[in-house]
Amino acid sequence: MTSEAVRRVQSGSPWEESFGFARAVAAGDRVSVGGTTSFKGTVLYGEGDPYEQTRVAFGNALDALKEFGLGVESVIRTRMYLSHVRDVDEAGRAHKELFDSVRPCATLLVVEGFVDPRILVEVELEAFRGA
Secondary structure: OOHHHEEEEOOOOHHHHHHOOOOEEEEOOEEEEEEEOOEEOOEEOOOOOHHHHHHHHHHHHHHHHHOOOOOHHHEEEEEEEEOOHHHHHHHHHHHHHHHOOOOOEEEEEEOOOOOOOOOOEEEEEEEEOOO
16 A cells, blocks of 8 residues: 555644654545544543543544544444443443444443543544445
């Protein structure tokens, strides 16, 4: 695949520069959006609220897809990482509200924690932009 076939989008996260990654990468017919939280700039939205953090994090990830002219209908896979098993139902409720009409493959994992202890949810998604 030529470098012209790969396009990267930055979100402005300070970690993108310090760690050397892009928020989203399109390669051929696939677009992958890496780990995304409910931070917008330096503000964490939904502190203490797993439903709101899930909703905002997926909103941030979907904003990255917009850079490729894609929306929720193109999403084929989602991943949710939670720091507490108690938050499964609330994260699932937010996921259903956003993706019920397209029903992507989904994975949900409970992890030890995140870089910032206020983060309860981190998400990823993949989209298909083919015919």
